[in-house]
Amino acid sequence: MKLRKELWFGFTLMALILASIAVVMLRAEAITNGHLGLLMLALIVVAIMLGFPTAFTLMGMGMIFTWLAYERDTGKTLDLMVQSAFKVMSNDVLISIPLFVFMGYLVERANLIEKLFKSLHLAMARVPGSLAVATLFTCAIFATATGIVGAVVTLMGLLALPQMLKSGYDVRLSAGAITAGGCLGILIPPSVLLIVYGATAGVSVVQLYAGAFFPGLMLAGLYIVFVIAVAVVKPGWAPPLAPELRTVRLPLATARFAEGAERALPALLQALKGRRNAEVPTGHLLKQLAIVLLPLMLYAAVAIGAYRVVTAPVVAADTPAAGGLAEIGAADGAREEPGLAEPPSEGLAEPPGSGELAEPPSAAGVTEPPGAAPAATGAVTEPSAASASAAAPRSAPRGYWIGLGTGAVALLAFYALLSFQRLEIFKMLLSSFFPLMTLIMAVLGSIVFGLATPTEAAAVGALGGLLLAAAYRQLSFGVVKESVFLTAKTSAMVCWLFVGSAIFSSAFALLGGQELVEQWVLSLNLSKTEFMLLSQVIIFILGWPLEWTEIIVIFMPIFVPLLDNFGVDPLFFGLLVALNLQTAFLSPPVAMAAFYLKGVSPPHVTLNQIFAGMLPFMGIQIIAIALLYAFPGIGLWLPELLYR
Known part of the structure; x- marks a missing residue:
């Protein structure tokens, strides 16, 4: 029987792992407990690659080697298992995982993504590669609201891929944009990965969320710049939208007075006081005018509120x-x-x-x-x-006036370009983009600014997901039942992974594996840069056969104790790992995002084409890691500003 290429790759990798461990053990003068720890680590990786359930493989292998470490004392082994499980279940941070997952499933079932994608690709119709750019924007926003990679990739595969292929987009560019954009939920808060890393490494989840915000935006921005560059250099890969896909049909009442008007605001004011509103209800005109004036009212509210904040007298400091x-x-x-x-x-x-x-x-x-x-x-x-x-009020700083002027210029440009076509697109954004952004800002803002713990913010997000589903008339007993079932399934998987990881880490420490690894790394006399490069290369390679959950729970307990020896901040290391672990969903042969997309793509789209489309975006991820390492302030500025 002829095996597929990915199977040959997997079996070859497993053989190399086992061969490496065999060489290490054969060259050792005596087989110590530390060597048994390395053997356990290798067997764990091979067993997971063979398809055994990760959580139960960790628990089973950990129990066997703990029993060996305790010299076949069954009582101590069972005590360790109970204590590890209790330690995991008493971790308050993990409560936020089911709440965030529940919020994600509810938002997914509110059917916002279709409206969001349509409004974004109409708003960006003049941008090169507008469909792919709108896909990345939609994925970034929706990934922030859900954090569920499989759901985002699947939904965008059903929604965006047919439109891009129908418009003549290259299959590889289309597949790469969908898979890369869908994986942004791994990094952008509220990310479950950051919660798992924080609980594993003992780092504040609040600071991780604040630190991951700008790197996530940077990665999404690099994706968008790449797509626009490809569309400019190779227009055949991303042709402009057809005219019929750019236009929006105006409501009949609006069309009666909008004919020939270039700008919406003057036309509405003229219709209110002139004869052109003879056949249009005044209520309709007032409603349209209120929508048009929303940005102005928001600008005024923000300007007044910011002025009061920056000029308020400081009593407590003096x-x-x-x-x-x-x-x-x-x-x-x-x-x-x-x-x-x-x-x-x-x-x-x-x-x-x-x-x-x-x-x-x-x-x-x-x-x-x-x-x-x-x-x-x-x-x-x-x-x-x-x-x-x-008591004397302070004068407003220069930064306030610069911001005020910039906002005024942007507002003037908005009204100068606002036609009735754009007004309809703006209304579509109001019904799809802004509700999601309000939910996201309420959840993330309450965490980042210290108004709520991650668990409390997750509860607010779950309530917001319920309200959104109800507002869009998608809330039913069936939707809630399915969301609760999927949430319980995902949360149970994560919690059992933590239990297995705790047992595995304890067994690895008991056998002396951690000490052996630490001695080996320190014997290399690496500099800080060399250690960071080595660790990120190992994580990058591990992303090929393993998923991010397995890498976090198995290998982070090995890496994190080494950080103090090289003066590496665990927060900064976690941000690099989160960026790096994007590869776990984009690198063959495991690349789950490719299989999610293949499951909903047309038959003529092959898996090799999807893999080929993901490779440039993997290169962009490496560039993002290099930028974050070269300029740590991208990730550390906001946590230091808010918490240090």
Whole structure:
């Protein structure tokens, strides 16, 4: 029987892994527990590649080797299993996983993606490669709202791929845009991968979310730039949209007064006061005018709110510097025992920081009890002056006026270009894009700005998913039942993975495998850059046969203890890993995104064409990793600004 290429690749890789371990063990002077740990690691990878369930393979292999590490003591082995399971189930951070997954399934079933894709590709009709660019935008937004890679790739394969092929797009470019865009949910918050990494590496999920925001946008931006460049260099791969696909039919009431009007706002104002509204209800005109004025009202609200924030007087920062320290010092002096305190006369004769307290210089300090009159005097005189100075409003900084001017220019350009065709597209965006963005900003904003924990924000997101499904009349008992079932299935898989990972990591540590790996890495005398390069290359290669869940739960407990030796921030390392693990869904032969797309694509689209389309986007991922390493501020600026 002739085997397929991917099977030959998998069997060859498994043979290389086993051969490498055999060479290491044969060359060793004596087989130690550390060598058994490396054997366990190799067997885990081979068993997963053969198709055994990851979670139960981890648990089974971990139990067997724990039993060997404990010298065949069954009682200690079972105790370790129970303790590992309890430690995982008592982790509060993991509660957010089922809530985020439930939100994703509800948003998916609200059928927003079709409206979102249609409105985005109409809004970008003049951009080269507009269908592919709209596909990437839709995938990025929808991946942020759902985080479920398979669902995004499948839905976009059903929705966008037929339109791109019908418009003459190259099969490889179309497949690459869909698979790469669908995988953005691995990186862009609220990502389940970041939660799993945070729980495994002991890193704050809140800081990971803040750090992954800009790298995710950067990767999506690189994808879009690549697609536009391909469309410009090779127009045959991404031809412009046909005229009939660019136009939007106007409502009958709007068409009666919109004929010949180039801009919507002046035409609406003229129709309200002129004869052109004779056959159009005034209510319809007012409704259209209110929609047109929404950006202006939003701009005014943001400008006024930002002005109040940047000009608000700062009282808390000034008050302690003036009188607060005197009060604290007096109160502390009153509480201290006489033997530990400085003499009252000396303390009043040499005041700590202000000339006013030196007047009067003498008798008051001797006759008054320590901390009474001086403290009262300081509390009345100096803080009053500080409060008066702090009450004065600050002047707005230059950055505020620059932002205000930029927004005004953008607003003027919006109204100058707003025709009635664009108004209809804007209304479509209002009904598809902005509800999703509101949900996303509510969830991520509450996490990033410290208003809620990830678990609380996930609960808000789940409620928002229910409200969105209800608003679009897609909420039914069947939808909720299916979403709950899929959420339970996904959450159980993740939790069992954590249990298996905890047992495996404990067995690996008991056998001394971690110590053996650490000694080997340190013996190489690597620099920080060399270690980072080696670790990312290993993770990149592991992304070929393994999925991201297996890489995180199996190999991160091995890598993370090594970070302190090289001075690497676990937060920054996690961001690099999240970028790198995009390859787990885009690299053959496992490349699950390719199989998701193949399952819904037309018969003439082959798996090799999909793989070929994904390769350029894998190269872009490598460029994104290099940019993040060269400029760490891309990922670390926001966490440092907000939390450090």
